Amino acid sequence: MSSRLNDHLTEDQLETLRDKVLAEIERIETKLAAENMHLNIANSGRDEVDSANDDIIKHSELRFTTRETLYLKKLKKTRPMFDGDEYGICEDCGSEITFQRLIARPTSTMCIGCKEESERDELQSFHGRKSKSLGQQINLSARA
Numbered sequence: 001m002s003s004r005l006n007d008h009l010t011e012d013q014l015e016t017l018r019d020k021v022l023a024e025i026e027r028i029e030t031k032l033a034a035e036n037m038h039l040n041i042a043n044s045g046r047d048e049v050d051s052a053n054d055d056i057i058k059h060s061e062l063r064f065t066t067r068e069t070l071y072l073k074k075l076k077k078t079r080p081m082f083d084g085d086e087y088g089i090c091e092d093c094g095s096e097i098t099f100q101r102l103i104a105r106p107t108s109t110m111c112i113g114c115k116e117e118s119e120r121d122e123l124q125s126f127h128g129r130k131s132k133s134l135g136q137q138i139n140l141s142a143r144a
């Protein structure tokens with residue numbers, strides 16, 4: 001009767017993973033709310049003279065916040081997947097993502113093989129094609 005797509009994960013494991021995703025969402029939302037409050041307080045009491053400095057501080061805070069916000073987005077996208085049976089299934093090749101991998105990174109949507117491949121592709125397009133001259137080799141021992 002239990003014929004979930006992701007039946008390589010037990011109910012207990014799914015529960016653990018879902019709890020982890022929910023806890024991460026709560027952690028980041030609390031933190032972002034506290035940061036917003038902090039920014040508002042800082043803004044309300046600021047001097048005109050200090051405003052340039054404030055902007056620099058605000059900018060670096062925002063950059064950090066953006067990274068957290070992106071992670072939060074991923075987590076929120078992951079959450080409803082627990083209602084279906086696609087959580088823990090690689091979106092690329094459809095194979096099972098191991099519990100070990102999911103517990104380390106609950107927002108994983110790719111198996112380790114596909115992830116490595118996509119990272120390799122990214123790296124390759126980043127570096128572009130290797131210069132041809134690098135491939136040429138002068139063999140000094142050829143005459144011996």
Ligand SMILES: [Zn+2]
Nearest residue numbers: 090093111114
């Ligand atoms: Zn895969």
